[in-house]
Amino acid sequence: MSTSRRDFLNLAAAVGVVGVTGTRRAHAEPVRRVSEDWMGMLTDLTLCVGCRKCEWACKDANELPNKGLLEDYEDTSVFERKRRMDAENFTVVNRYPPVEPGGNPVDVKKQCMHCFEPACASACLVAAFRKTPEGPVLYNENVCIGCRYCMIACPFHVPAYTYDDPYTPKVMKCTMCFERIMQEGGVPACAKICPEEAITFAKRSDLITLAREKITHNPGKYVEHIYGEYEAGGTCWLYISPKPFEELGFRADVSATPYPELTKGFLSSVPLVLTIWPALLMGAYAFTKRREELAKSVEAKQPPTRSEEG
Amino acid sequence: MAEYPGKYTDWQAWLADKLFMGLPFGQYVRGLITPFNFIALIIVCVGVALAWIRFTQGLAATTNLTNDYPWGLWIGFDVLCGVALAAGGFVLASTVHLFGLRDYYPLVRPAILTGFLGYFFVVVGLCFDLGRPWRLPYPMAVSFGVTSVMFLVGWHVALYLTVQFLEFCPAIFEWLNTKKLRKWVGYLTIGATVFGVILSTLHQSALGALFLLAPGKVHPLWYTPWIPVFFFISAIIAGLSMVIFESMLSHRVFHSQVKDHDPAHVERLVIGLGKAASVVLFTYFCLKWLGVAHGQHWDLLFTPYGYWFLLEVFGFVLLPCFLYAHAVRKRSARLVQFTSVLTVLGIVLNRLNVSIITFQWNLDERYFPRWSEFAVTIFIVTVGLLTFRWIVNRMPVLRDDPRYPAAH
Numbered sequence: 213m214s215t216s217r218r219d220f221l222n223l224a225a226a227v228g229v230v231g232v233t234g235t236r237r238a239h240a241e242p243v244r245r246v247s248e249d250w251m252g253m254l255t256d257l258t259l260c261v262g263c264r265k266c267e268w269a270c271k272d273a274n275e276l277p278n279k280g281l282l283e284d285y286e287d288t289s290v291f292e293r294k295r296r297m298d299a300e301n302f303t304v305v306n307r308y309p310p311v312e313p314g315g316n317p318v319d320v321k322k323q324c325m326h327c328f329e330p331a332c333a334s335a336c337l338v339a340a341f342r343k344t345p346e347g348p349v350l351y352n353e354n355v356c357i358g359c360r361y362c363m364i365a366c367p368f369h370v371p372a373y374t375y376d377d378p379y380t381p382k383v384m385k386c387t388m389c390f391e392r393i394m395q396e397g398g399v400p401a402c403a404k405i406c407p408e409e410a411i412t413f414a415k416r417s418d419l420i421t422l423a424r425e426k427i428t429h430n431p432g433k434y435v436e437h438i439y440g441e442y443e444a445g446g447t448c449w450l451y452i453s454p455k456p457f458e459e460l461g462f463r464a465d466v467s468a469t470p471y472p473e474l475t476k477g478f479l480s481s482v483p484l485v486l487t488i489w490p491a492l493l494m495g496a497y498a499f500t501k502r503r504e505e506l507a508k509s510v511e512a513k514q515p516p517t518r519s520e521e522g
Numbered sequence: 523m524a525e526y527p528g529k530y531t532d533w534q535a536w537l538a539d540k541l542f543m544g545l546p547f548g549q550y551v552r553g554l555i556t557p558f559n560f561i562a563l564i565i566v567c568v569g570v571a572l573a574w575i576r577f578t579q580g581l582a583a584t585t586n587l588t589n590d591y592p593w594g595l596w597i598g599f600d601v602l603c604g605v606a607l608a609a610g611g612f613v614l615a616s617t618v619h620l621f622g623l624r625d626y627y628p629l630v631r632p633a634i635l636t637g638f639l640g641y642f643f644v645v646v647g648l649c650f651d652l653g654r655p656w657r658l659p660y661p662m663a664v665s666f667g668v669t670s671v672m673f674l675v676g677w678h679v680a681l682y683l684t685v686q687f688l689e690f691c692p693a694i695f696e697w698l699n700t701k702k703l704r705k706w707v708g709y710l711t712i713g714a715t716v717f718g719v720i721l722s723t724l725h726q727s728a729l730g731a732l733f734l735l736a737p738g739k740v741h742p743l744w745y746t747p748w749i750p751v752f753f754f755i756s757a758i759i760a761g762l763s764m765v766i767f768e769s770m771l772s773h774r775v776f777h778s779q780v781k782d783h784d785p786a787h788v789e790r791l792v793i794g795l796g797k798a799a800s801v802v803l804f805t806y807f808c809l810k811w812l813g814v815a816h817g818q819h820w821d822l823l824f825t826p827y828g829y830w831f832l833l834e835v836f837g838f839v840l841l842p843c844f845l846y847a848h849a850v851r852k853r854s855a856r857l858v859q860f861t862s863v864l865t866v867l868g869i870v871l872n873r874l875n876v877s878i879i880t881f882q883w884n885l886d887e888r889y890f891p892r893w894s895e896f897a898v899t900i901f902i903v904t905v906g907l908l909t910f911r912w913i914v915n916r917m918p919v920l921r922d923d924p925r926y927p928a929a930h
Contacts, residue, residue, distance in 0.1 A: 298589055335735055337672035338657075338665040355665040358653015360592035361672050365735035372589040373653065378580035381653035464736045475671050477729040478750050482674065482724060493620050497712060500622030506752045 246323075246328060250347035251393060252416030253403065254322055254423055257460070258433060259410035261292070262307055262319030266402035266411070270303045270323075273389055273401035286439040291418050296459060297323065298372040302386040303402060306461060311454050318453070321402070321411070324349065324370045324386035325440060326448035331471035332362035332371060347416060347448045348388035356382060367444050367466045386450070416448050424454050445470025525573035540697070541914055557923020562904050569901025573893050576650055584894045590882050593651075598877035600647030600899055603870045604640055605679070609761030610768075611686055612715075612722040618714045626791055628783065631693055632772065632921045633765050635910065638686035641679060643906040650898055650909070671731045678725035685718045696926045697917040704926065727754040733876055741880035743822055743831040746813035749876070754804045758870040762799040766862035767793055770902060775911075779920040788853040796858035799865065800846035807839045821881055834875060838868025888903055 277300050303323035310317050314478055330349045333341035338355040341362065351371075363371045370431040389400035390502035393413070403411040412419060420441060423447040425432045439457050440447040443466045451457070458464035498504045542550040548887055576584045587594050614633035617623050643829030651656035661667065661676045688710055695704035733740050746752070771794055780788075813819065822828050842865040849857035878889060915918055 277707060286878070296589060313707075330736055334669045337667040337670040337676055339667040340672075354662055355657075356654070357657040358662050359651075360653070360656075361670070361732065361735075363589065364732070364739070365594035367738060369590060373581075373587075373592060375585070375587055376580050376582035378583075380577055381580065387623065402774045426876065453784065463738060467737070471735055472669060474734045475669075475731055477747070478671065478728070478734060479669075479674070485723055486720060489723060490716055493616070493716045493719055495718075497620045504622065 217322065231289050233261060241278070241349040246446065247347075248415070248417055249345060249347065250328075250416045250448055251388070252304070252326070252347060252419045252450060253388065253400065254412045254419040254450045254452070255413070256410050256412070256426065257318055257320060257451060257453040259408045260319040260321060261318065261408055262305055263407060264290075265405045265407065266321055267301065267303055267305060269401040269405035270386070271301070273392065274302055274387070276290075276302065277299050281484070284333075296369050297370075298383065299374045299376075299384045302384065308460050310453070312426070316369075320462075322368075322461075323402075323449070324388070325368050325444070326386075326388055326479050327444050327471070328446040328448070329444075329470035329472050331365040331444065332393060334475065335361040336363035344390065346390070346393065348390045350387055350390055351383050351385060353380075353382040358382075365471065367471070369465060416450070419450055423450055442468040444468075445473075446505060527804060530573055538758055538865065540916065540917060545891055546685060546928050561593065562908060565779060565897075565901055565904045568897055570907070571793075572898050572901070573650070574760040575854060575894070576898070581651075581860075582832070584892065584898070586889060586892045586895070588883055588886055588887065588889065591878075593877055593881075594889060595878070595891040595895040595899055596647055598874050599870070600902060601644050602873040602877055604644035606757045606760040606869055606870040606873060607764050607866065608637045608640025608644070609722065609726060609757040610765040611640075611689070611761070612718045613761035613784040614765055615689060615715045616719050620719070622836055623794075625787075626794070628788075629769065629791060629795075631690070632768055632914070633687060633761075634689045635693070635913060635919055636764065636768060638683070638690050639910055639913075641683045641686060641904050643902050645679065645683070646905075647899070647902050650902075670845045671728050671734070675725050675728045675732065678721045680719060682721040682725065685714050685721060688714045689698055689718065693913075693917045693919055695710065696923045699925065710837075722757070723754060729753050736881070739882055740876055741822075741827050741831075741883040742819050743814060744876050744880055746817055748809065748813055748816070752806070752809060752813065755802065756872060758797055759806060762795050762802065763862040763865040763869070766795050766799070766859055767866060772864075772914075774919055778812055782873050782921060789853075792855045793850055793853060796855075796861065797831060797850045799862070800843050800850065803839055803843035803865070807835065807843060808809060810835050810839065822857070827883060830875070830880075834868065834871055838864065838871055842868060 240248070244364060250294065265282065267284050268282050270276070288307075292315065294306050295301070295304045297304055303321055305319050305321045308318045308320060311320050326347060326349045328343070330341055330343060332351075333339075333343060333349065337357075338357060340352045341349055342352070358373075360371075360373055360383075363373065370385050373383060374381045376508045389402075392398040393400060399413050400411075402414045412422065414422070422436065423438045423441075427436060427438075434452050434454060435456055437457060439451040439462055440449055443462065445468060451462075453460060458466075515516070538544075538547065545553065570822075572584060576899035581587055583596055585596070611631040614626060614630045618626050618630050618652060645658075650659065651661065657664075661673055662680065664813065667673045670755075688707060690705040692704055692711075695701075695707060717834060730749040730751075733749055735746070737745055762817065769788060773788070814823070823832065842861050844860040918926070
């Protein structure tokens, strides 16, 4: 890894050696939040039938353990409890009650949301996460020290850890099949296998248009909410749903504030403390010293009376 | 360094004097056979065995950590509480060296030693918890996550550990009787103290700021944008209370070391610290309520988590605040010391509330540490205590070295 001058300034600012330089740089180059080039995924929950073929395809594409046979995934007993992504599953499908009694259940596929400004990336002290120009958020195992702060930070409960691995434990999460989509015509494994075409892979900006069209052209079919449009500042993975998202295991309390904003105030106070504290503390020290010198000179002038009184 | 060979004709005698406190080897070893040491030995043996399992079979073999609870006892107690309780070093050093309350000088060295060992064993605890602890230097040398609060914590703990070592060096050089080095580190006192206060301000609050990225996971009564300030203020309380608590322990455990202390003077200092702690506790109590008001979470007070919050704020913040104040009025050092225990427990409760107890409060799954997590924590604390005792019995920490009359 080459360390450029800017990297050095970043580093120095963060450690607090040249706080002022670092802050100025941040103002000069505002973060570009949305890129037209970002790819995304749109999951239409009215189409998902809970076949779980995406789970198999994901394991197949990412060489995850305990893949088993595609037929095994027809077993619906896994729906008895709610599952989350873990070290062996980058994506999971959970089943929720139908919109109206007697209707089809609502099945929800979950995976990494590939945020615009990922909480995991802003949490990572070794910059193991990066937002690629194509949209996917990728994790670099080679620098990860295993503090698991990314797992604390992620509002979508995505990153998982291989706790049972003593020597090379790592964070596990969906990559939006980065290597596949980088090839001409490449599509993420889950979108490719989906028999219902519930998952659409396209430019994120086009997906927003598509989602809006679906909602407006099918009154009553969808709730008026594209999950991921604004959540956590916006995500590349989007959902439209026949049911309010909070009834489908989605966190409704994820605000539109991008996660890096949450610590920005604190981090920007660091250079202030570094510049102001030394002056204040040395000031206090100077007062103390002066007072002691005065006390000494008074003692020196009137030694006998002082000592008797003391 | 060229001073001692002349004084010690036999370097072995010098070594024995330093290591065995001037006792013959046999007598020294016999002196080690005590019930406390026996228990400590068992704890250390269990700890070493568990360390072996941890580092050969992984975190899953020794902890109950899950994907929703990635931080458990080793972070919640060993790191968060460890750093807060080690705050006495910067509090006392600034009190004496910067603000000129020279009376408190006898308490500075034990406070700095506690601080240094506290941080050192925080890092040891962290190494148990990190997935790949051998990559600990990565944020300093390999890959820089400058947007991360954790990055700041990492750097500052490393720098502060160095600063505290420098601050403790006078005791080491007096012990080794190396006059030149002793004089040289003496010049660093003010600089090191100022730098130490800055680093402490930032990383004590940064430990709270870590949780700014977990809204919706930390319960709203504990999650506030001011959590960094809360962590910093409560660290001052923890530091003061730990110094009071230690003064009580030192008196009981290290009789020979404190025999020259004037009990009345020590009592006066303890009461003074209690007064300071009372004031800071009251500030902290008000801040906690400002936090609730700022988030407009009054309704949450009447939920089970709300009662738990009220218990923390009234039972472990306001009550010790009043007890300290009462003890100061009555000039009762004993009550101040009792209150310090309550206060320390309160800070521990606060850190555990933020990081474990209320964490993921809206999930059904709960985390409770496995026995091996408790055992490793007890192991680390025990080794810390043994190291503290080893140093205090040898170096001029609680007592003055007559060759170095208080140059302060």
